[in-house]
Amino acid sequence: MTKLFAPTALIVALSLPAHAVQPAEGETLADSxxxxxxxxxxxxxxxxxxxxxxxxxxxxxxxxxxxxxxxxxxxxxxxxxxxxxxxxxxxxxxxxxxxxxxxxxxxxxxxxxxxxxxxxxxxxxxxxxxxxxxxxxxxxxxxxxxxxxxxxxxxxxxxxxxxxxxxxxxxxxxxxxxxxxxxxxxxxxxxxxxxxxxxxxxxxxxxxxxxxxxxxxxxxxxxxxxxxxxxxxxxxxxxxxxGVTVNDNNVALTRYLAGELDRVQIPAGQYPRLSQDYPDQAVSIPYACSYAYVFNLSDKGPEALKDVRVRQALSLGLNRDIIVDQVLQGGQKPAYSWTHWAIEGFQSPDADIAGMTQPERTEKAAALLAEAGYGPDSPLALTLQYNTDENHKKLAIAAQQFWKPLGVNITLNNVEWKVHTDRMQSQDFDMARYAWCADYNEASPFLDWFRTDGYNSGKWSNAEYDALMAHSKTAPDTAPLYKRAEEILAEEVPAVFVYHYAKVDMLxxxxxxxxxxxxxxxxxxxxxxxxxx
Incomplete structure (x- = not known):
């Protein structure tokens, strides 16, 4: 494994000097x-x-x-x-x-x-x-x-x-x-x-x-x-x-306002009010995480989800605009790709779904479900699992309501985080709420998740996708490969991409x-x- 270095082949990152934490002008360090x-x-x-x-x-x-x-x-x-x-x-x-x-x-x-x-x-x-x-x-x-x-x-x-x-x-x-x-x-x-x-x-x-x-x-x-x-x-x-664990985000906010916490996530829907009441404390910034409902496409998953038309219909039927504008209200953006929009160098594909109105999406969703044999007179029953959090609960209830008129009856299953992740790892679910955050500022941490041998809890598999991701490891220009990979995800719908995060906090x-x-x-x-x- 040893390589010989020629002096001209070296790229040296010089050590940066350590800098003491210094308060800005007019600031004084607290005693505690x-x-x-x-x-x-x-x-x-x-x-x-x-x-x-x-x-x-x-x-x-x-x-x-x-x-x-x-x-x-x-x-x-x-x-x-x-x-x-x-x-x-x-x-x-x-x-x-x-x-x-x-x-x-x-x-x-x-x-x-x-x-x-x-x-x-x-x-x-x-x-x-x-x-x-x-x-x-x-x-x-x-x-x-x-x-x-x-x-x-x-x-x-x-x-x-x-x-x-x-x-x-x-x-x-x-x-x-x-x-x-x-x-x-x-x-x-x-x-x-x-x-x-x-x-x-x-x-x-x-x-x-x-x-x-x-x-x-x-x-x-x-x-x-x-x-x-x-x-x-x-x-x-x-x-x-x-770090203090509080499973109820609203309780956590109350404890922040009481001075017990220095940082807390703002509960869904409360950013507009808090940013007005506490303009020096409420913040919303892009955060490289994406929220999704992952389908279990393994042998243990529901047979109905093996039909791509069903998966496409569920994606079309989810009203992302209501989720970000009326439920979350914190600067999040609707997700029509897995990779977060703010990732460096990422070129989002022109997804058909993004250019449609919600009534158009809902109409197409109903048609696809009908083709697959489902509808109000022949309902599809699925369970949506999510981990304990008031925001996840609100979104799951919203999804349940969006899909119900299409003849999709969703049972909600709330479990604790460890149980949730263990069940996802063992493919013990129908659909599951999940989010993925970039391990570094590049598209590959998102896209590698869906490789056949990636983290990929739903066990979706696509040979072209795997080949693209393998090629991206050596390609001088990864942008077109990542774009095509996202196009495949849009076509195959291994998950419903819901929204791209913003970090919405009280500081x-x-x-x-x-x-x-x-x-x-x-x-x-x-x-x-x-x-x-």
């Missing part, structure tokens, strides 16, 4: 440096190899640090890697690590990254995000995940304690963008192997991030404290970060440093601070 934010659900896992959700990633970003971080605009900046070099053919990256430590005082080494990445692709780990290293095109990842090669054949090695070499199977322009993702974070081998699954418990977890795990009451709260061993601890202002104006220009909404508590009120 705390930040408390809202969590909808319990954190499923604090293991970087096993986390699958956004809220878990937010916590892991504070407890661990990868090779790269993101700045306030989403641009990549050095993390543990002080510098990096890229070979002329783009297949080999060499990272020089800074003098960083684990929270127990041990040095962070290149071997920690090697161990962590091999652990992700090792089938014994059962990582649901093992495919992410395939997406990164790390050499041999696919064959290792399939059990055809041992994990030690992965294209990553420690040249020495401070030098990490990564070999890719093909040139990957977005490779550096993947390195701030939790799946790529290092983990302490000795701790993991000594404690097993218990290594992520309070008192056991050893991280290399700006914060350490102080306590974790599952489904109640999680508290992080400043890590004195972090390499840039002198420039971290916050002492405590706390305590005393908390500074929260990024509002990063479409992936990645935030780092080490860059936040509280000013005196």
């Amino acid at each position: 440096q705390t930040y408390t934010y809202w969590l909808l659900d319990a954190i499923k896992s604090l293991d970087p190899a096993k986390n699958t959700d956004v809220e878990g990633s937010d916590v892991l970003r504070q407890l661990f640090e990868g090779l790269m971080n993101e700045d306030a605009t989403g641009a990549m900046v050095p993390g543990v890697a002080e510098t990096h070099q890229e070979s002329e053919d783009g297949l080999t990256y060499t990272f020089t690590l800074r003098d960083a430590k684990w929270s127990n005082g041990d040095p962070v080494t290149a071997g920690d990254f090697v161990y962590a990445w091999r652990r992700v692709v090792n089938p014994d780990t059962a990582s649901e995000y093992a495919w992410f290293l395939e997406l990164m095109n790390v050499a041999n990842a696919t064959r290792i995940i399939a059990g055809e090669l041992p994990p030690d054949q992965l294209g990553v090695r420690a040249i020495d304690d401070r030098t990490l070499e990564v070999t890719l199977s093909t040139r990957t322009p977005y490779f550096l963008k993947t390195l701030s993702h939790a799946t790529t974070f290092p983990v302490p081998q000795a701790v993991v192997e000594r404690l097993g699954d218990a290594w992520t418990q309070p008192g056991n977890l050893v991280g290399n991030g700006a914060f350490v795990l102080e306590s974790h009451n599952l489904g109640v709260d999680i508290t992080l404290a400043k890590n004195p061993e972090y390499w840039d601890a002198a420039n971290v202002a916050l002492d405590t970060v706390r 305590n104006p005393a908390i500074k440093g929260i990024p509002t220009q990063n479409v992936t909404n990645s935030w780092y508590a080490k860059g936040l601070y509280r000013i005196a009120e």
